[in-house]
Amino acid sequence: MSMAQRERQALVQSMAEKGPDAPTLCGEWTVRDLAAHLIVRERRPDAAPGIMLKPFAPYLERVQEKVVRRPFPQLLDEVRTGPPFYLRPVDSLMNLTEMFVHHEDVRRGTPGWEPRQLSAADEDALWKVLARLARMAYRKADLTVALATPDGRRVVAHQAGDRSVVLAGLPSELLLHAFGRNEVRLEATGAPDDVAAVHALDRSV
Structure with missing residues (x-):
């Protein structure tokens, strides 16, 4: 299946x-x-x-x-x-x-949710999708947005200017964020205002 x-x-x-x-x-x-x-x-x-x-x-x-x-x-x-x-x-x-x-x-529509533990194969499948869609998802950003996983994978979703934000987490969490969801478990590196701007982006794919 x-x-x-x-x-x-x-x-x-x-x-x-x-x-x-x-x-x-x-x-x-x-x-x-x-x-x-x-x-x-x-x-x-x-x-x-x-x-x-x-x-x-x-x-x-x-x-x-x-x-x-x-x-x-x-x-x-x-x-x-x-x-x-x-x-x-x-x-x-x-x-x-x-x-x-x-x-x-x-x-995740109701409080109290916890992330599921997906298999490595499922996370890999979601990463492949994310790598293809990341540029479209973050195309409206006015700064550089990069996505990174704990095992070292990385993709630059959007390149713009000198400011940057790096979102780090499992592919499943990154994919949800790329599809416009903020109920995710990610670590964001960057200036607070820039991080807030990335979370507020219209990330519709």
């Missing part, structure tokens, strides 16, 4: 444990809202473009409003079973970050 598939199953389990009305790290979305988002993204190709393209957003919202009213067990089952058969060959490529990040959105 791929990491994307394992994260999908773990996400559904966490959703069931938290309940439909629990908060997430996705703004005002509850667990129910997040489940509806995942279903529309995978199963409604007519509406999914609205996730990225503003002209299509109103239609996406109307579709998602209908999906979110389904019984919660049905929503969980649809997330669990995954994409249509014709998308399954690219499931790992398409859904690794989606399932991992949203799993943590559910886990």
Whole structure:
């Protein structure tokens, strides 16, 4: 089973444990809202473009409003079973970050969370994704941003000017930060104002 598939199953389990009305790290979305988002993204190709393209957003919202009213067990089952058969060959490529990040959105949406201990292989898989996406995530910074891991891996996410911030932590924590989440366990090196600016960046990928 791929990491994307394992994260999908773990996400559904966490959703069931938290309940439909629990908060997430996705703004005002509850667990129910997040489940509806995942279903529309995978199963409604007519509406999914609205996730990225503003002209299509109103239609996406109307579709998602209908999906979110389904019984919660049905929503969980649809997330669990995954994409249509014709998308399954690219499931790992398409859904690794989606399932991992949203799993943590559910886990870390309420106080008292602790980071999971992922295997070295899973951390390596997330580092490879991070290395590809880092420049896009930090493109709006007006200073240099570097990402580093405890085992010595490093990538310059953005180069600008003489000021710099280094974010250090496990690939899983760095990836979550690159996707705009601040509920992470990282060490930041740099001037306090610069560190605060990096945390406040629009890091949408």
